[in-house]
Amino acid sequence: MTAAIPTRAAPSGSEQDAPEEPAPIAGFEQRNRHFDRLVATPGLKWMGQNTNHMPAHPAVLAAMHASIAAGEYQIYAPPSGLEALRAGIVADLGLPGAVAHVTDGAVSALYHIVRTLLSPGDELVTTDPTWKWPVNFATEAGATVRQIPIYGAEHGYRLSPARLAEAIGPQTRLVYLVDPNNPLGTAATAEEIEGFVDVLRARGIYLIHDCTYRDFAFDHHLAARLYPERTITTYSFSKWLGLAGLRVGAMVGDPGLIARLAAAPPNNLGSSLIAQRAAVAGLAIKAEWFPAVLAANRENQRRIIAAAESLPGLSVPIPRSNGNFLVFETAEDAPSPEAICAALARRNILIRQGAYHTPAFGHRFVKISTSVPAAWADALIEALPAALDEARKAPAGGKLF
Numbered sequence: 001m002t003a004a005i006p007t008r009a010a011p012s013g014s015e016q017d018a019p020e021e022p023a024p025i026a027g028f029e030q031r032n033r034h035f036d037r038l039v040a041t042p043g044l045k046w047m048g049q050n051t052n053h054m055p056a057h058p059a060v061l062a063a064m065h066a067s068i069a070a071g072e073y074q075i076y077a078p079p080s081g082l083e084a085l086r087a088g089i090v091a092d093l094g095l096p097g098a099v100a101h102v103t104d105g106a107v108s109a110l111y112h113i114v115r116t117l118l119s120p121g122d123e124l125v126t127t128d129p130t131w132k133w134p135v136n137f138a139t140e141a142g143a144t145v146r147q148i149p150i151y152g153a154e155h156g157y158r159l160s161p162a163r164l165a166e167a168i169g170p171q172t173r174l175v176y177l178v179d180p181n182n183p184l185g186t187a188a189t190a191e192e193i194e195g196f197v198d199v200l201r202a203r204g205i206y207l208i209h210d211c212t213y214r215d216f217a218f219d220h221h222l223a224a225r226l227y228p229e230r231t232i233t234t235y236s237f238s239k240w241l242g243l244a245g246l247r248v249g250a251m252v253g254d255p256g257l258i259a260r261l262a263a264a265p266p267n268n269l270g271s272s273l274i275a276q277r278a279a280v281a282g283l284a285i286k287a288e289w290f291p292a293v294l295a296a297n298r299e300n301q302r303r304i305i306a307a308a309e310s311l312p313g314l315s316v317p318i319p320r321s322n323g324n325f326l327v328f329e330t331a332e333d334a335p336s337p338e339a340i341c342a343a344l345a346r347r348n349i350l351i352r353q354g355a356y357h358t359p360a361f362g363h364r365f366v367k368i369s370t371s372v373p374a375a376w377a378d379a380l381i382e383a384l385p386a387a388l389d390e391a392r393k394a395p396a397g398g399k400l401f
Contacts, residue, residue, distance in 0.1 A: 031401045038350065045376045048341075048352035050182065050213070050325050052242035052371040054296060057289045060241070063281035067274045077102075077270025080262055081250070085276050088283040089235055089250050093211075095224055098233075099255045101262045102271050106212055106236035106249030110134050110176075112265055113232055113251060117174050117206055118143040125167050126176040127159050129183055129358035131210065134176045144171070151184070151361040157318055158186045161195025168203060175200060178210040180217050183357045183367045185321030190221045197227040207231045215240040215290065216297060216371075217322035228254050232261070237275075239324060239371070240290060241282040246275035293371065297324050300370040300377040307381040311388060324371035327354075329364055335391035337366045338400055343387035349380055353400050 025033075038044060046053060067073070080086065081102025089100040103109040114134055118124060120142030126135065128147035135145050148167045150159050164175070177196070180187040188196070200207050207223055211233055214220040224231040233252040238244035248271055251261060282289075301321060308314045308326075313334030318327055330337055337353040344351055351369075355362030368380065 030399060034399075034401050041348065043348055045349045045372065045379055047369045047372055047376060047380060048350040048367065049244070050239055050323065050369045050371070051244045052239055052293065052324065053373060053376070054242060054293045054371060056242060057282070057285045059285050060278050060281045063277040064274050067277040072273040072277070075273065077273045077276060079265075079268055079270050081271065082273075082276045082280060085280050085283075086250075088280060089252060092283055092286070093222065093224075093233060093235065093252060095222065095228075095233070095252060097255075098224065098228065098252050099258045100235070100250045100252045101258050101265065102248065102250050102276065103265070104249075104267050104271050105238060105244075105247040106210070106234045106251075107133060108247070108266055109232075109234045109249055109251035110208065110210065111137050112261060113208055113234075114138050114143075114174070114176075115141050116261055121171060122173040123169060123171040124174045124176060125164070125172050127178075127181065128360055129181070129354070129362075130176065131178045131182045132357055134208070134210075138174075143173075146172070147360075149360065150181075150186075151358065151364070153317070156186075157181075157184050158188070159192070159196075161192060161199055164196055165199045168199065168205065172203070172205055174206045174208065176208045176210065177223075178212065180213040180220070180322035182213060182323060183325065183352075183354070183365075184327055185213075185318045185323040185325060187217045187220055187322035189219075193221045193223050194226060197223055200230065201227055205230070208234060210234045212236040212239055213323040216294065216324045218320065220322070224253065230254075230257070232257065237279045237282065240286075240293070241279065242371075243275060243278055243282070246272060246278060248272065248275035248279050296374065297371045300372065300374065301326055304368060304370065304377055304381060307384060311384060313388065321370075325367055325369045327365045327367055330366065335388060337363065339391035339395060340366055340387065341400055343391040343394065344380070344383060346390075347379075347383045347387060349376075349383060351380075356401070 086100040090098050114137040118141045122143045124138040124143055125146045127150045138145050209223045224233050235250040237248050305316045305319050308328050313331045315329045317329050341353045352367045354365040
């Protein structure tokens with residue numbers, strides 16, 4: 001039996017001539033318009049998305065120019081990527097015997113892995129906070145998601161093998177570990193990785209080891225070296241090489257597992273050849289170029305931490321960040337993360353509110369990206385005191401994404 005839809009009575013008098021209320025804008029439209037405004041903002045300092053804004057190496061620029069001049073934008077790429085790039089990614093990770101499938105950024109790999117391996121009724125286990133998009137992908141696939149809280153000194157801002165084992169249930173099919181953690185900057189130790197692998201191997205559970213930030217870590221350990229048969233390592237060129245806008249990454253794993261994932265990928269006509277040429281060139285100059293990027297990132301962090309800790313209401317719970325970002329924890333009497341973000345946005349500085357990553361803990365922190373020119377770090381340091389004062393007096397305003 002269907003329910004009747006009530007009809008609306010005809011308006012009388014002046015109500016008949018009143019304009020109708022505009023329909024609410026769909027969430028995805030709001031989000032897109034928000035970022036459209038950002039990319040159109042001259043001089044915006046992008047310090048909220050963990051992107052790398054250091055000057056590119058001339059060889060990377062030359063590779064893109066040469067690809068454009070050759071008209072490579074007119075042709076499709078090899079479906080799993082240029083052979084030179086595939087081999088270079090595997091060599092960079094140090095995973096002999098593994099194979100790489102190039103994707104439209106690491107997020108495309110994450111989407112495809114989650115949607116291929118999970119079915120309705122399956123469960124994905126991850127941390128809270130984490131990078132939220134694999135959670136969304138799993139939910140859309142009809143899977144359930146279990147998040148293990150790791151925020152707070154009581155957890156050391158990290159996941160332990162024992163807590164992972166407690167969270168695993170009979171329907172758990174996939175674990176997602178972003179390591180170093182985004183947004184926290186903690187990285188798993190060798191002992192923790194070994195413990196995670198023991199838990200997962202005993203139950204035959206797949207692991208996505210999202211290693212987007214591994215190049216910024218003080219020390220990093222690949223689960224695939226211990227558990228190659230069911231670990232998929234995701235690889236990004238957005239952060240270490242600064243190619244976020246070109247969308248190039250990869251998923252790396254056992255040949256049989258990657259063959260399954262490569263059977264029907266979203267980018268079955270291959271990823272951008274211009275982006276792949278830039279990535280190949282980047283791998284060739286990585287040893288020469290990236291150490292200076294890393295040093296600048298850590299120097300920015302040192303100066304920003306000193307500035308934040310001198311201000312009432314802010315603290316830095318993880319000063320030794322293994323990522324190109326920092327978390328500022330806000331005290332109970334401090335302005336809200338959203339108000340701080342809004343006050344800095346009015347100064348052309350984009351940072352990110354914690355709620356982007358976690359509804360449960362997002363009210364406790366903001367995140368600052370640090371792989372940026374020193375002048376951007378200077379601008380943030382100079383703006384922080386006045387922005388905090390303003391944030392105490394003014395609400396956040398519009399919706400943040």
